Amino acid sequence: MATLWLLIIFGAVIALFWTSRQAAEAAKEHAQHQAEKLQVQMLSIACKQRRLGILRNGKPGIKSQFTFEFSSDGESVYYGTLYLENNRLVKADIPPYRIT
Structure with missing residues (x-):
């Protein structure tokens, strides 16, 4: 019985790691x-926050918040935020930035 629980826990950790990596790759593409x-x-x-929760479609999943750095002129750095539910982009907050 202990072996079964160990396998279930091991499988859950692998599944969580796998979905976490998929979310990180999706965030990079977004x-x-x-x-x-x-x-x-x-x-x-970079990943700012990741948690389990109920998504907008009513199903359980992973809600992630990623912060990305960008530059418009090569000197200034700005920080945008991406909100993902599993691999789907829900919202993107982009601050005002200098246009060159």
Whole structure:
């Protein structure tokens, strides 16, 4: 019985890690798309918050918040925020930035 619980816990950890990596890859693609749309240079992306919750469609899933750095002139750095539910972009907060 202990072996069964150990396998279930091990499987849950692997599944959580896998979905976490999928969300990170999706966030990177969304950030690159936002940078292309704004015609700025994306510098980096980092996960700010990740938690389990009920998504907008009523199903359980992972809600993530990613912060990405971008530059419009090569000197200034601005921080945008992406809100994801699983791999889907829900909202993007882009601060005002200098256009060159």
